[in-house]
Amino acid sequence: MTDRPSRVACPTCGKAVEWSAENRFRPFCTERCKLIDLGAWASESYRAPVSEDPTEPDDSGPGAGTS
Numbered sequence: 617m618t619d620r621p622s623r624v625a626c627p628t629c630g631k632a633v634e635w636s637a638e639n640r641f642r643p644f645c646t647e648r649c650k651l652i653d654l655g656a657w658a659s660e661s662y663r664a665p666v667s668e669d670p671t672e673p674d675d676s677g678p679g680a681g682t683s
C-alpha cells in the first residue's frame with residue numbers, strides 16, 4: 617500500500633489540499649476556508665423551514681373534533 621497522503625480539493629476555494637493528519641483543517645486548505653464553509657452551512661440550515669406545517673391536521677386522536 618501507500619503512505620502518500622491523498623489530495624482533495626478544498627470545498628471552499630478548490631485548491632488542492634493534502635489530506636494528512638497534520639492538516640487539521642482538512643479537507644479545507646486553511647482555517648479561513650473552513651470557517652467560510654461552516655458559515656455557509658449554518659446559513660443553509662437556518663434558511664431551511666423548521667416550523668410545523670400549519671396545514672397539518674391535529675393528531676390528538678381518532679375522531680377528534682367530530683363529535
Ligand SMILES: [Zn+2]
Nearest residue numbers: 626629645649
Ligand atoms: Zn481553501
